[in-house]
Amino acid sequence: MTRVLLLLRKDVLVLRRSPLLLGILIAYPIALAVLIGLVASYGSSKPRVAFVDEDNLPDTVVLGGHRFDVQHTIDQASKNVTLVRLSPDEASRQLDDGRVVGVVTVPPGFISTLRGMVHSPQLQLELSTGTISSRVEQQVQALVYSLNRQLQRAYIASNLRYVQLILHGGDGSFLGAPITVLGIQRAQRMLRGMPQTPRTAALLDFLHDARLALANTNDALSSTAHPIELVRAPARGRTWALSAEVQAYALGLTITFLALLLAAGSLAAERDENVVGRLARGLVGLGQLVWSKVALAAAVALALGLAISLAFGLVIQVGGVTGGEPWRRLPLLVVGLVLAGGSVGALGAFLGAIAREARSASLIAVLVVMPIVFLGLIPAEIVPPAGWISDLLPFSHAVDFFRSALYDLSPWRTVALQGLWLLVLGVIFGGLARLGARRLLA
Amino acid sequence: MTPTTPLLAARGAGRRFGNRSALEPVELELWDGEALALVGPNGAGKSTLLALLAGALETSVGTIERRKGARIGWAPQRPAQYGRLSARENLELFARLEGEHDPQLASERLLRDFGLPGEPEPSANLSVGNRQRLNLAIAQLGGPHVLLLDEPTAALDPEQRLRLWRRVAELRDAGGAVVFATQNLEEVERVAGRVAALREGRLVYTGAAGEFDLADVETLSA
Numbered sequence: 001m002t003r004v005l006l007l008l009r010k011d012v013l014v015l016r017r018s019p020l021l022l023g024i025l026i027a028y029p030i031a032l033a034v035l036i037g038l039v040a041s042y043g044s045s046k047p048r049v050a051f052v053d054e055d056n057l058p059d060t061v062v063l064g065g066h067r068f069d070v071q072h073t074i075d076q077a078s079k080n081v082t083l084v085r086l087s088p089d090e091a092s093r094q095l096d097d098g099r100v101v102g103v104v105t106v107p108p109g110f111i112s113t114l115r116g117m118v119h120s121p122q123l124q125l126e127l128s129t130g131t132i133s134s135r136v137e138q139q140v141q142a143l144v145y146s147l148n149r150q151l152q153r154a155y156i157a158s159n160l161r162y163v164q165l166i167l168h169g170g171d172g173s174f175l176g177a178p179i180t181v182l183g184i185q186r187a188q189r190m191l192r193g194m195p196q197t198p199r200t201a202a203l204l205d206f207l208h209d210a211r212l213a214l215a216n217t218n219d220a221l222s223s224t225a226h227p228i229e230l231v232r233a234p235a236r237g238r239t240w241a242l243s244a245e246v247q248a249y250a251l252g253l254t255i256t257f258l259a260l261l262l263a264a265g266s267l268a269a270e271r272d273e274n275v276v277g278r279l280a281r282g283l284v285g286l287g288q289l290v291w292s293k294v295a296l297a298a299a300v301a302l303a304l305g306l307a308i309s310l311a312f313g314l315v316i317q318v319g320g321v322t323g324g325e326p327w328r329r330l331p332l333l334v335v336g337l338v339l340a341g342g343s344v345g346a347l348g349a350f351l352g353a354i355a356r357e358a359r360s361a362s363l364i365a366v367l368v369v370m371p372i373v374f375l376g377l378i379p380a381e382i383v384p385p386a387g388w389i390s391d392l393l394p395f396s397h398a399v400d401f402f403r404s405a406l407y408d409l410s411p412w413r414t415v416a417l418q419g420l421w422l423l424v425l426g427v428i429f430g431g432l433a434r435l436g437a438r439r440l441l442a
Numbered sequence: 443m444t445p446t447t448p449l450l451a452a453r454g455a456g457r458r459f460g461n462r463s464a465l466e467p468v469e470l471e472l473w474d475g476e477a478l479a480l481v482g483p484n485g486a487g488k489s490t491l492l493a494l495l496a497g498a499l500e501t502s503v504g505t506i507e508r509r510k511g512a513r514i515g516w517a518p519q520r521p522a523q524y525g526r527l528s529a530r531e532n533l534e535l536f537a538r539l540e541g542e543h544d545p546q547l548a549s550e551r552l553l554r555d556f557g558l559p560g561e562p563e564p565s566a567n568l569s570v571g572n573r574q575r576l577n578l579a580i581a582q583l584g585g586p587h588v589l590l591l592d593e594p595t596a597a598l599d600p601e602q603r604l605r606l607w608r609r610v611a612e613l614r615d616a617g618g619a620v621v622f623a624t625q626n627l628e629e630v631e632r633v634a635g636r637v638a639a640l641r642e643g644r645l646v647y648t649g650a651a652g653e654f655d656l657a658d659v660e661t662l663s664a
Contacts, residue, residue, distance in 0.1 A: 014526045014527070273524055275523065
C-alpha cells in the first residue's frame with residue numbers, strides 16, 4: 001500500500017508540473033460536455049418538415065365569421081417543427097434523401113370542405129422511417145391540434161351567434177342564405193299576449209326551459225370541444241443548463257475523459273521512462289503499479305468532480321435556483337466519484353498496458369472515450385444493443401450514480417446497484433490491466 | 443566462512459520476445475568479490491542477460507537464483523528515472539521504495555558522491571552524462587551486494603569513470619560483486635576478473651579476463 005501511495009504521490013507531483021496538459025485535460029471534457037448537451041437539447045428539437053400545398057391556400061380564409069391569416073396561423077401552430085413549403089416532387093425527393101423527416105400535404109378541396117363545416121377536411125402526413133419519426137408524428141399531431149383549437153374557437157363563436165339568434169331573434173344567414181328568426185324571448189312575449197290555456201301554459205313552460213338551457217350553451221360547447229383542458233401553470237423548476245441531468249452528464253463525461261486518459265497515459269509513460277524494469281525487480285509489483293494508476297484516476301476524479309459540483313452549487317445558490325444544491329448529498333457523491341474514477345481508471349490502465357507507449361495510449365484513450373460516452377447517451381429503450389454494451393462500460397453507471405446520489409429522494413437502491421457495477425467493472429478491467437502490464441516489461 | 447552458494451546465478455535462463463530468441467539458455471554464476479565483464483557486439487544479448495539477472499525481465503526458460511538476503515543494484519543502459527522529477531526527487535523516491543532507513547540522507551549522500559545538481563530542475567533537462575550519473579546513483583540505493591551495470595561508462599567523463607570503478611572496487615573489497623556490460627576492452631582488462639562473451643544471443647565464452655582473446659571468441663562463434 002505504501003508503495004502504491006509513493007507512486008501516486010509521484011504521479012500527482014508530475015501532474016502538477018504539467019499545468020498546460022492538466023488544463024487541457026480538464027477544459028476539453030467540460031467543453032465537450034457542454035457541446036454534447038447543446039446538441040442533445042437543441043440539435044433535433046425542430047425537425048424539418050415539408051409543407052405541400054395542393055389546394056393553393058389563399059392568404060386569408062373566413063370561417064364562421066372569423067378571418068384567418070393562413071401563413072400566420074401556420075406559423076403560430078408550428079412552433080416545434082420547421083415547415084418548409086415545397087412542391088410535391090421536391091418534398092418526395094427530400095423525404096427520400098432524409099433532408100426532411102416528414103411531409104404534410106394539404107390536398108385539393110381542403111378549404112372548401114373546411115368552409116362547408118359539415119365534414120372534417122384531411123391533412124396527409126408522410127414520415128420517414130427511423131427513431132425520430134414517432135416524435136415528428138407527435139409534433140405534427142400537436143400542430144393539427146393547435147389548428148383545430150383555433151378553428152374550434154371560430155366554430156363555437158359561430159354556433160353561439162346562432163344560439164343568440166334563437167334566443168333573441170333577428171336577422172342572420174345560414175349556409176349563405178339570409179334568414180329571419182322569431183327568437184324564444186319574442187315567442188314568450190307573444191304567447192303571454194294570447195289567451196292563457198293549458199296548451200299555451202305548456203308552451204311557455206317549454207320556452208322557459210329552453211331559454212335556461214340555451215343560456216348555458218357557451219360553456220357546454222366549450223367543454224364539448226375540450227372535455228379535458230390543459231392549463232399551463234407559470235414556469236418553475238430549473239433551466240436546462242442547471243438540471244440534474246446536465247450535472248450528472250457533465251460529471252460523468254469529464255471524469256470518464258480525464259480518468260481514462262490519465263491512467264492510460266501514465267501507465268504507458270512508466271515504460272517510456274524505462275522505469276518499469278527498475279520497479280518490477282522487487283520494488284513495486286506490476287499489480288501495485290496498475291493500482292497506483294487506478295488510485296491516481298480516482299483521486300483526480302474526486303478532486304475535479306468536487307470542483308465541478310461546487311461550481312454548479314455556487315451558481316445555483318447565488319442564482320437562488322429552485323430546489324437549491326443538495327449539499328448534504330456531497331458525501332454520497334464523493335463515493336461515486338471515487339468509484340467512477342477508479343473504474344474508468346482501471347479501463348484506462350488496461351488501454352495503457354496494451355498500447356505500451358504514452359503517445360499511443362493517449363491516442364487510443366481519446367478514440368475509445370468517444371464511443372463509450374456516446375453509447376451511454378443513446379437511450380437503451382430506443383437502441384437496446386447500445387444499452388447492453390454501455391452496461392459493460394463504466395460511463396452510464398457513473399451518470400446514473402451521480403444523478404441518483406444528487407437528486408433522488410431515496411437514492412440508496414440505485415446508488416448501491418450502480419456502485420456495485422462500477423466496483424465489479426473496475427476489478428475486471430484492473431485484472432485485465434495487470435495481465436496486460438507484463439507487456440510493459442518487453 | 444566461504445559461501446556455498448553464488449551471490450547470483452543463471453540456471454539455463456533464456457528469453458524470447460515472441461518468436462525471436464533474445465537470449466539462448468545461459469548458465470552463469472557470480473561469486474563474492476567477483477567482477478564479471480559481459481562483452482559482445484550490439485544485439486548479442488548482454489542487456490537482456492543483465493535485465494534477467496536483475497529481475498527486471500522474466501525468464502522464458504530457466505531460472506535466476508539469488509543468495510538469500512543478497513541485494514541487487516541495476517543500472518540499465520538507457521537511464522531509468524522520471525524525467526519530470528529532479529535528481530533529488532528521483533533519488534528520494536527510489537530510496538523510499540528500496541526501504542532506505544533515511545531516504546533524504548541517502549539521497550543527499552549520493553547527490554554529493556556523484557556530483558549531481560541538487561536544484562529542483564527536472565532530470566530530463568540534465569546533460570546525458572548527468573542523467574547517466576543519476577542512473578548509476580539510483581542503482582546504489584538500498585546497499586546492494588551485487589551491481590549490474592549496462593555500459594555504465596559510455597556517457598561518463600574520465601573523472602567520473604575513475605570514481606565509478608573506485609566505488610566498484612570498494613564494493614568488491616567488501617565482498618560484493620559486479621557484472622558489467624561493455625564495449626571497452628581496456629575496461630575489461632583493468633576491472634574484470636572474468637569475462638563472458640555473447641554473440642547472437644548465445645553465451646560463447648566464459649573464462650578469466652587474462653585469458654580472454656577476442657579472436658578466440660570470434661572463432662568459437664563462427
